[in-house]
Amino acid sequence: MNTKNQRYDSAPRRQNTRDAPVSLLNEAQRFEFMNILRSHNPSPQPELKFRNPFELLCAVLLSAQCTDAAVNKATPALFAAAPDAQALCALSTEQIASYIRSLGLWQAKSRYLKELAVTLSRDFKGAVPADFDLLTSLPGVGPKTALVVLNVAFGRDTIAVDTHIFRLCQRSGLCLGKNALQVQQRLPALIDDEFKRHAHHWLLLHGRYVCKARTPDCAHCAVKSLCVTGSGRTAHS
Ligand code: SF4
Numbered sequence: 207m208n209t210k211n212q213r214y215d216s217a218p219r220r221q222n223t224r225d226a227p228v229s230l231l232n233e234a235q236r237f238e239f240m241n242i243l244r245s246h247n248p249s250p251q252p253e254l255k256f257r258n259p260f261e262l263l264c265a266v267l268l269s270a271q272c273t274d275a276a277v278n279k280a281t282p283a284l285f286a287a288a289p290d291a292q293a294l295c296a297l298s299t300e301q302i303a304s305y306i307r308s309l310g311l312w313q314a315k316s317r318y319l320k321e322l323a324v325t326l327s328r329d330f331k332g333a334v335p336a337d338f339d340l341l342t343s344l345p346g347v348g349p350k351t352a353l354v355v356l357n358v359a360f361g362r363d364t365i366a367v368d369t370h371i372f373r374l375c376q377r378s379g380l381c382l383g384k385n386a387l388q389v390q391q392r393l394p395a396l397i398d399d400e401f402k403r404h405a406h407h408w409l410l411l412h413g414r415y416v417c418k419a420r421t422p423d424c425a426h427c428a429v430k431s432l433c434v435t436g437s438g439r440t441a442h443s
Pocket residue numbers: 374377378416417418422423424425427428429430433434435436437
């Protein structure tokens with residue numbers, strides 16, 4: 207997961223024209239695509255461990271360029287020492303760093319967590335705001351982090367597009383875009399409302415474990431018949 211300071215993946219060059227299609231699947235195919243993912247995992251769960259919105263926000267911020275498993279190893283000790291924004295605020299940046307030194311970008315993340323805790327304590331009485339604009343005003347919190355927090359902690363129908371979802375969307379033809387941000391802007395209009403609550407997790411888990419970056423497991427992919435890469439069919443056929 208990214209913060210606003212991170213770059214999104216680059217896009218295939220052929221999608222840079224203004225007339226490029228937004229999806230290579232028609233409406234019925236997109237519905238079936240999501241319906242299949244739902245049928246395989248009706249109640250998807252986040253892999254990051256957290257007990258409340260504050261811990262989720264910290265965990266998502268820490269997950270930038272890290273695996274969720276690595277974050278889950280580091281956060282129990284951090285959250286034991288700092289179970290809320292006020293307690294985290296009381297820790298020095300160096301003390302915060304001592305808990306997350308195993309994670310990539312730990313120095314920048316230590317500073318962000320400290321600034322985040324100060325801002326939450328000072329401006330929000332320690333509570334994580336359930337509002338996109340307020341969330342993205344917080345130190346270290348970019349649009350994608352905000353969308354994840356709104357979806358997971360507050361049950362909103364938001365879809366955050368990370369590298370796994372971007373890759374899956376591009377390969378399958380579900381949603382095309384020159385980068386993750388453009389796919390994030392386009393995807394909600396292509397997903398039926400009944401799937402939006404869990405679309406982020408269905409697409410994320412499928413991208414992470416099936417449509418993998420180096421070796422997509424097309425042979426065992428549940429949406430292969432709909433995917434333009436896996437099936438070899440042409441757009442909308
Ligand atoms: S068929 Fe292959 S390329 Fe298409 S979504 Fe499945 S794993 Fe990805």
